[in-house]
Amino acid sequence: MGFGDGGRISDRWSSKILWLCAFGSAVGLYMVAVERQMQNRQKRMAAEAAAAAAEAGE
Known part of the structure; x- marks a missing residue:
C-alpha cells in the first residue's frame, strides 16, 4: 500500500462515478x-x- 496506490483506486472510483452519472443522465433524457x-x-x-x-x- 504505497502512496501511489490511493490515486489508482480513486481514479477507478471516479471513473465508476462518471459512468454512473452518464447512465443516469441517459435514463433521465429517455424519460x-x-x-x-x-x-x-x-x-x-x-x-x-x-x-x-x-x-x-x-
Whole structure:
C-alpha cells in the first residue's frame, strides 16, 4: 500500500462515478423524451377530436 496506490483506486472510483452519472443522465433524457411523446400524442388526439366535432357540426 504505497502512496501511489490511493490515486489508482480513486481514479477507478471516479471513473465508476462518471459512468454512473452518464447512465443516469441517459435514463433521465429517455424519460423526458417518452413524456413529451405522450403529451404530443394527447394534443394530437384532442386536435383530431375537435376537428371531427367541427366537421360533424357543419
